Amino acid sequence: MTKAYALLSTYPPTQCGLATFSAALFANLGGPGDHVGVVRVLDEPVPGEPLPGRAPEVVHDLVNGSAQSAAAAVDVMNGFDVAIVQHEYGIYGGPDGQDVVPLLYALRVPSIVVLHTVLARPTTRQRAILDAIIDAASAVVTMTRTARTRLLDIYGTSPEKVCVIPHGSADNRVAVAPREAGHPPMALTWGLLGPGKGIEHAIAAVALLRDRGRRVAYTIAGQTHPRVRARDGEAYRSLLAALASALGVADLVRFDPRFLPAGALGGLIGAADVVLLPYDSLEQVTSGVLIEAVTAGKPVISTAFPHAVEMLAGGAGLLVGRQDPAAIASALDRMFTEPGLSARMSSHAADLAPQLLWPAVALSYRDLAAAVARSYDGAVA
Known part of the structure; x- marks a missing residue:
């Protein structure tokens, strides 16, 4: 069973949707005895790091534009059982984030790429990048059926390679106090x-x-x-x-x-x-x-x-x-x-x-990770 997961993404204290998503996935993904490490994507190095206060789950920084940093990121992720990679145009180096492509091809462990955007009308370069990402990945995740349908109909992706796992959510269900008289909705x-x-x-x-x-x-x-x-x-x-x-x-x-x-x-x-x-x-x-x-x-x-x-x-x-x-x-x-x-x-x-809710969503990622790991081991054997 898969026990070590590498997450590649932006990550707090970076303030963006992918960073928030990855922090929540990290918090819910691992079980007892599991190891989850974060390879954090940065546009430039953080001065003075590593610091004692840096989150211990951050095992490496992928600094965009640095070939040395990318090679080290590959080595780090190859030490895990499965790499889970968040993809959005523009968070990785190069035009339209194209630098993620050689990184994915260099991995020697199975990879799950989570697609936060699937464009219906991509540019030629955006189309080529996503085609290459899908080819390099062991599995791809979309968060909606609409995005999956786009992959199948527009990009020609094999149905067996695409899994729908919804975007997770914190549990914000609370009892609402009655509104005071005179206060507008x-x-x-x-x-x-x-x-x-x-x-x-x-x-x-x-x-x-x-x-x-x-x-x-x-x-x-x-x-x-x-x-x-x-x-x-x-x-x-x-x-x-x-x-x-x-x-x-x-x-x-x-x-x-x-x-x-x-x-x-x-x-x-x-x-x-x-x-x-x-x-x-x-x-x-x-x-x-x-x-x-x-x-x-x-x-x-x-x-x-x-x-x-x-x-x-x-x-x-x-x-x-x-x-x-x-x-x-x-x-x-x-x-x-x-x-x-x-x-x-x-x-x-x-x-x-x-x-x-995030616990249910994370369970789906654990199940998918176990499945791709089994398939990968069988292919290598």
């Missing part, structure tokens, strides 16, 4: 902030509702994405704040600019009446925020990006058109006025939750 959007989140359309929807005599408080939680901040500073957040003021809803729109730890995030989700995902993207096949919202039993209003269409089809949420404030406003109005709608959505979400 609260909609919540959270996650790393940047253009493409569609939050400007949600603010416009809050203004439309205010014009109809309905007050909805809207909390926007999360810091600006580090790469967006490095390029543009806080321009997007400033634009959103200016829009709220111009539309006369600055008193209803609240910004919480922190990168929230799990406990604080759980409390914020618990206080929300509805989670609002107004994303612009038509490509997004994986959303950790969507999974966290559904697992917490919260009704969701979302634009019809692929993961939302798949996850909410059973009744856990409402879908709206992208960049459509009027549709968002109508959905919010319906949420707060239609008898029983919110409770029905929460019930559907509760039915989905057990399979999405």
